[in-house]
Amino acid sequence: MRFMSSYLALWFLAGFLTLVAIGLLRQVTVLKHSLEGFQRESPLVIGSRAPKFSVVDMRSGRKITGEFLHGRITLILFISPHCSICEHLVYSIDSLFGRYSFSLVAVCKGNEKECRRFTEPLSSEAVVLLDGDGEISEMYGVSNYPVAVVADAERRVLSYSYPTDSKTLEEIVAVALRVGLNSTSQVVTDGA
Numbered sequence: 001m002r003f004m005s006s007y008l009a010l011w012f013l014a015g016f017l018t019l020v021a022i023g024l025l026r027q028v029t030v031l032k033h034s035l036e037g038f039q040r041e042s043p044l045v046i047g048s049r050a051p052k053f054s055v056v057d058m059r060s061g062r063k064i065t066g067e068f069l070h071g072r073i074t075l076i077l078f079i080s081p082h083c084s085i086c087e088h089l090v091y092s093i094d095s096l097f098g099r100y101s102f103s104l105v106a107v108c109k110g111n112e113k114e115c116r117r118f119t120e121p122l123s124s125e126a127v128v129l130l131d132g133d134g135e136i137s138e139m140y141g142v143s144n145y146p147v148a149v150v151a152d153a154e155r156r157v158l159s160y161s162y163p164t165d166s167k168t169l170e171e172i173v174a175v176a177l178r179v180g181l182n183s184t185s186q187v188v189t190d191g192a
Helices: 002-038 084-092 094-099 112-119 135-139 166-191
Strands: 054-056 063-065 074-079 103-108 127-130 147-151 157-161
Touching: 054 127, 074 084, 084 094, 084 112, 084 166, 094 166, 103 112, 112 127, 147 166, 157 166
Parallel strands: 074 103, 103 127
Antiparallel strands: 054 063, 074 147, 147 157
16 A cells, blocks of 8 residues: 555656646746847848938938948947937037047937937937837847947948947947948059
8 A cells, every 4th residue: 555655646746747847838938939029130240231221310301311321431329318328428429520530320219309309419410310110220130229330431331339338439430430441441452
């Protein structure tokens, strides 16, 4: 009889552990499905062409397309009014214009009223694009803010990064500009 109760206890334990394993497997599946919404496509590959877009500049009202990037080194800064780092960058980016030669395209994720107020401190030379529906951000693989993308005169991506402060942003711009100028001179040298 004792022998029988040991087998019965073992079967009970095996059944219990099977139910626990099934429960854990179910929870892992639920967790996997809930995390799918947080996944994003990988960012742009350095050297690839920056995606083309067509949006109206909030300030000038003129249509800006991806071709706008052609012929100039451009910093595309993805920002959001709900991002404290972005706010700091918006207020400090004008200091970069005095030291470096580049165009700025600020892509603001939010509603128009918030983005207009948020981007007021930017230089009047900056192009400000409203990305209310997130279409441009999605094209560029942006899901967190801020993101800085530097593209060369041929729309090749020189840098894709997540600046944490104005000093980091300045380093990103400086390095990308050196790379961009070197690649431009390399193209000229190769063509001669």
